[in-house]
Amino acid sequence: MAKSIYEEYTELPQKLLDEVKREVEAHNLKGDQVKRVLDRVRTEFENAMISPGEAIGIVTAESIGEPGTQMTLNVFHFAGVAEVAVTLGLPRLIELLDARKEPSTPRIEVYLEKDISKDPVKVKRVAASIKETKLWEVADEFTVNMSQSRIEVYPNKSKMRDFVITETQLVKMITDLLKNVDARANKDFISIKLKAETFELKELYQLREKVRELHVKGVKGIKQVLPIKKDNEFVVICVGNNLKEVMKTEGVDFKRTVTNDIFMTESILGVEAARQAIMNEAIEVVENQGLDIDIRHIMLLADVMTSLGTVKGITRSGITGEKESVLARASFETPLKHIVNATLKGEEDKLNSVIENVMLNQEIPVGTGLPSLIAKIKDQK
Amino acid sequence: MVKKIVYKFDVKTHVLVPKHIKLKKEEISEILQHYNIKKSQLPKIKKTDPAIEELEVEKGDVIKIIRKSPTVGETFFYRVVV
Numbered sequence: 073m074a075k076s077i078y079e080e081y082t083e084l085p086q087k088l089l090d091e092v093k094r095e096v097e098a099h100n101l102k103g104d105q106v107k108r109v110l111d112r113v114r115t116e117f118e119n120a121m122i123s124p125g126e127a128i129g130i131v132t133a134e135s136i137g138e139p140g141t142q143m144t145l146n147v148f149h150f151a152g153v154a155e156v157a158v159t160l161g162l163p164r165l166i167e168l169l170d171a172r173k174e175p176s177t178p179r180i181e182v183y184l185e186k187d188i189s190k191d192p193v194k195v196k197r198v199a200a201s202i203k204e205t206k207l208w209e210v211a212d213e214f215t216v217n218m219s220q221s222r223i224e225v226y227p228n229k230s231k232m233r234d235f236v237i238t239e240t241q242l243v244k245m246i247t248d249l250l251k252n253v254d255a256r257a258n259k260d261f262i263s264i265k266l267k268a269e270t271f272e273l274k275e276l277y278q279l280r281e282k283v284r285e286l287h288v289k290g291v292k293g294i295k296q297v298l299p300i301k302k303d304n305e306f307v308v309i310c311v312g313n314n315l316k317e318v319m320k321t322e323g324v325d326f327k328r329t330v331t332n333d334i335f336m337t338e339s340i341l342g343v344e345a346a347r348q349a350i351m352n353e354a355i356e357v358v359e360n361q362g363l364d365i366d367i368r369h370i371m372l373l374a375d376v377m378t379s380l381g382t383v384k385g386i387t388r389s390g391i392t393g394e395k396e397s398v399l400a401r402a403s404f405e406t407p408l409k410h411i412v413n414a415t416l417k418g419e420e421d422k423l424n425s426v427i428e429n430v431m432l433n434q435e436i437p438v439g440t441g442l443p444s445l446i447a448k449i450k451d452q453k
Numbered sequence: 454m455v456k457k458i459v460y461k462f463d464v465k466t467h468v469l470v471p472k473h474i475k476l477k478k479e480e481i482s483e484i485l486q487h488y489n490i491k492k493s494q495l496p497k498i499k500k501t502d503p504a505i506e507e508l509e510v511e512k513g514d515v516i517k518i519i520r521k522s523p524t525v526g527e528t529f530f531y532r533v534v535v
Contacts, residue, residue, distance in 0.1 A: 087526035319462055326462045330469065337469065342504030343532075344518055345469035367523055381497035381535055 081110050084117055125442035127426070132369040139363040140165065164357050168334070168350065171377065171385030175332050178313035180294075183328035189305040198323040199297040199308045200235060200290075207242075207286040210235055214280050218273075223264040223280050235289055242288070249286060253279070291317040316340055334383055343378045350374040350383070397421050399428035464503050472519040475508045476531075481515045484531060498532035510534045 078089050092113055096106050122128060144161040159167065159177045167175060182202065188194045208214070213226040227239060239257050246255040246264060254265045264283060266275065294312035301307075310318065315336050319326035331337060332353055338346035351367075351374045358365050376391060377384055384390035388405040395401050398414040398421045423429055426436045435441045464470055476484070485492060498505065498516055505516055511534065518530040 085525035087524070090526075327466050328468050340503060341464055341467055341470050342502040343498055344471050344473070344504055344520075345467065348469045348471070371522075371524075375496070379496040381499045381502070381532070 077106055077110065081114060084110075084114060088113060088117065123439075125437075125439045127438045128372060132372050135365055135369045136165075136373070139358070139361075139365055142363065143357075143361050160357060160360055165354065168353055168357070169373070169377075169386050171334065171383050171387070171390060173335055174313065175334075178311065178331070178333050180310040180312065180315055180318055180331045181329065182308040182310055182318060183325045184306065184308065185323055185325045188323050189307075189325075192299070192306065194323070195299050195306040195308065198321070199299050201323075202294055202308065202310060202318055202321055203290045203297045204287065204292055204294045204312070205235055205289040206284070207288050208284045210237060210242075210288060214284055216276055216280055217263075220263075221265070221271075221276065223276065223283060224258075224261040225264065225283065226261045237289065245288065246283065246286065250279075250282065291321065294318065338383050343381055343383070346383050347374045347378040350377060395425075397423070397425050397428050399423075399431055400425055403427045403431065464506070470504050471521065473505050473508065474517045474519070475505075475510060476515045476517050480517075484515065492533055495531050495533040497535045500534050505534070 078093065081089065092109060096109065101109065140162060143165065145163070157177055158164075158179065159175065163176070183189065184195060184198055188198060207225070210228055210231045211225050212228045213224075215224045215226075217224055225242075227242060232238070232242075239262065243255045243257050243262055246262070247253065250264075252267050254267055256263050256265075264279070266279065291312070291314050293314040294310045296311035298309045298311075299306050300309055313331070313333055313336065315329070315331045315333070318324060319329055319340075330349065330352075332349075334346050334349055334353070337349045351370050354370045354373070355367065358370075373386075377386070380391070380394065384394070386392060388401070392404045393401060398410060398419050402410040402414075421428055423432065423434070424437065426438055429436045465472075481492070492513070492515070495515065500510060500512060508516070510516070514534045516532045516534060518532060520528050520530055522528045
């Protein structure tokens with residue numbers, strides 16, 4: 073009986089109905105009481121709805137702008153025990169809304185598969201396999217042997233064990249990655265010779281530097297890894313910007329792995345994921361600052377930024393530059409440029425939107441200014 | 454090189470990606486009528502978007518997106534393929 077009553081209120085969102093249901097059960101309400109509750113909820117819901125023509129854009133702008141004045145201007149902040157610098161506060165929000173191509177502190181939050189994420193030893197191993205490792209990190213010494221005209225690399229046995237690499241693998245890697253050399257494993261060093269018959273000493277020194285920086289293991293671009301505990305499982309925070317490769321790494325649960333780079337998210341997971349990422353990042357910044365911005369404002373912003381199918385920032389090269397009206401564009405930034413260009417192209421301004429009508433001291437199409445009379449003229453016979 | 458199992462990951466299963474559905478012709482006109490708009494007024498999605506790779510879309514198709522909204526639970530959003 074009580075169930076059918078909810079079906080009469082289809083205009084209410086499912087989430088609200090579920091909430092009412094829960095409360096009704098908790099307080100043991102019956103029949104008429106439930107109906108009264110629902111009626112009241114509906115009235116409140118209708119009152120909370122925004123009326124057509126409401127200028128929600130400006131409300132959003134002010135709702136985000138005002139708390140923005142209270143945010144910290146500190147660019148770097150060491151978040152708690154995690155020794156990773158993160159851009160927070162206003163600089164991060166600006167970066168986000170301007171849709172800068174790369175965040176100033178790129179970061180990937182790597183979640184691990186269920187059986188690994190709770191075991192600190194396994195977590196460390198996966199973290200080590202993600203971190204970019206270069207040859208100098210597993211070797212003690214790089215010497216240039218003049219008499220034999222070769223380079224000698226002395227690998228560090230214990231470090232190699234840490235990174236799970238063998239000497240033969242190293243030799244193979246060197247020959248694979250550097251095309252013009254011969255590498256051979258000797259008793260306690262690896263000798264590297266240039267294939268060319270004659271060469272200058274300078275080339276040998278250059279080769280040594282190249283060998284030092286050789287990519288041995290891990291994901292390119294991941295400079296730092298840091299396992300931290302988060303809700304009774306381990307999460308690896310990576311400094312760097314190579315989501316695709318990290319996702320492919322063994323042991324990584326790619327379904328939950330996210331980055332703070334919006335464009336990276338867009339290219340791998342699509343616009344909708346980018347929209348969600350913008351929201352998540354913005355909410356994180358706001359909450360971190362102890363502020364309270366209604367999520368609807370952030371949703372509107374994220375929707376606008378992704379409405380063209382790609383992420384566009386709120387800048388003159390982003391969505392503001394895509395506006396149809398010349399005067400609206402000119403009113404934002406670099407007015408002369410826009411007006412001159414419009415003149416050269418002979419653009420037309422239909423005065424459909426708000427800013428251009430403000431400029432011309434006319435009624436703006438917002439609120440009660442939105443509806444207008446359209447006369448139906450009868451055909452004269 | 455250390456062994457690495459490379460498996461192709463499925464974009465659709467990622468937490469950030471909501472469900473994308475390609476709409477039929479009738480459904481499209483129904484939606485346009487409901488909102489009283491033209492197709493060009495819908496938000497856009499690129500044809501090459503990774504999330505709709507497997508739907509085999511053409512330009513002008515409309516994609517229905519089922520989002521999880523923190524305010525109302527589940528909402529529908531529509532994007533036209535460009």
